[in-house]
Amino acid sequence: MDKENKEFGLFCNDLPTSPATDGRIILVTGANGYVGGKLVPELIARGYNVRIMVRHDLPEYKERWPEVEVAVADALNFDALSRALKDVHSVYYLIHSLGLGHKKFESADIQIATNFRQAAENQNVKRIIYLGGLGDTNAYLSPHLENRIMVAQELSGGKIPVTVLRAAMIIGCGSASYEMLKNLVKNTPVFFIPKWAKTKTQPISIRGVIKYLVGVLEIEATASKNFDIGGDDILTYADNLRIMTKVLGKKRLFLPGLISSPSLYAFAINLLTPVPGPIIRVLVEGCKNEVICQNNDIKKYLDIELLSFKEAIYRANLIEKNILISSERKI
Template identity: 55%
Template structure:
């Protein structure tokens, strides 16, 4: 936000950010801290490394569906960013949950004397039939504006930035598909916005009193069709593609096929594609001041995203919040007794703890799992075919990991610098699984240990464990050897 011309005002009080573990919230919080604000984040469960990730941030555990918890979260707050969305619950559930959460939030915020709410919604013509996704966003905006609090509503189309779902879908389709069969909705007009523009606008609205109580449509400098967006990136990457118009337009089929070619699961792609039937371009009468809204082109947004990836500086990613409610999953330390099955493999190493830790924190990236990659990829492909998360999700960073990061079909559950890394399985399983890496000093040597934990669900879980057990020795002994070698 160094190019933002509005003036920070840290004296205004506590700034609450909901949805801080999501893609936009993960970019917004550090920028607010950088500008000197006192920031409180609201999460549904404690996140153990927030203090390390965002020094100085205050964390409150609360759910927007629980008014009692909201009272604590909103106490003493001057302004609140509302970035909550229950999209991945499914069409029948998320609209009801979204509206109820917004009603609860507005009522409790009013009771606590909150002065401002800033809400990020979706672009869409209110006079046209809308997708459930866009319709829900408009309903939430109305509920937040129904109260006494001055609510600023920002409506945006798809977000282009390193780590955004839309960017990763388009980028991977361009890289992996030589031919595109374009349905009618690929020619729908859209006004994509850069994540940098979006964050600047969110903060600029906080620092500009005249935006309080108003609604704004925000987007980039260009209005493009989805086909044009694919063509522009193809040219940037110097990839020759063939485009054919087709009458076939089934979104469920398109989203499933796209999920097999990209890191993004079908559920997210389907939700995004469902909105492509509506034009999403800026039409609002109210215009934001130039001091906080200076949009850039789609091509420039792509180049910035690509630069961030090359620099290994992706601050947040769509996978931070998918699958929905992953943060509520049972943790290894929360089990009443140790998992039913435990399998450990050890190796004594002359390498330092720092080198070993850095080495195993690179697994699941460009180099895969260091050994037997075809086995890991085959398991991930099977999971993706049966609508699981799959192994193609990749990683946020090539070289570092933090709690909540995704590593293929695993997620980082625990991490201690230079000594411990705990991954929780998110693939479809007849049970719960974890993979743990630990380093213990023994004299002048370090013992590297890899431990697989599995808590089965009934007979299918036990059969699953014994089916894969013969492969464990081969996979894990070679894995720890490669970790030591690459250290």
């Protein structure tokens, strides 16, 4: 476990559920990704037998998490995937190929989900927990949001019970959304707000996401169910920028934008933030779609306290400056 996790507490310490630590193996895919990297130490701390699936083994995994078993597999390789899934009880599905860029990620993610469902069935996996994206399934969605829903459908189309958690932007130190907002506010004196920046979104803190991910594993009744997860604030993207401006103590001018081309905005954001271009592009394309919870069913199973958007931003900022030390800190 990370030293800082041991010393400064974990997100799930106050989770009202109890771990089922009967030696079952929990596989975390995407373990070196943003969400996976925060989930692994929580599972270890709760006594689970954790296996991580990564495409390349690096010494840092054993340094960070000496207790974990490392399975090296590309999910596009069926045989390697099957080996990674051997004797696994439950799987966290956190794979996303966004880094491949526009168009390419869509087919890769569907192929991976198909492989995964088949390999997991062959290996007699008992549960899959997938973290996907929010979006009104009856609306015309951006290719990225549509893809997250198609992956959920593909995974759920087999015999294994799948729990789907759907989230909008996740706020925490190192998350793409937080980095985009923060760098935009730091580097832009004047904001030209396009119409689509008035779209509503329901962000959630990384702390809340991890609690839900661990909580559903520990509540058997959440198997085969879909849940929308979001914080208590429903805000526009322009609100998000204004709140970030306040938290960072900056003075910024907000003016109506005359141009609304998402490609142009994505290009500008790419120049102003360190977030990779392909990720910015798909995230900006998705800004035209409302991403708010369509139900609060998760609260019937797990009524946890969530940070407000402002608190989540504030906290991520303190962690980044090393004023607050937590497992949320960027690795």
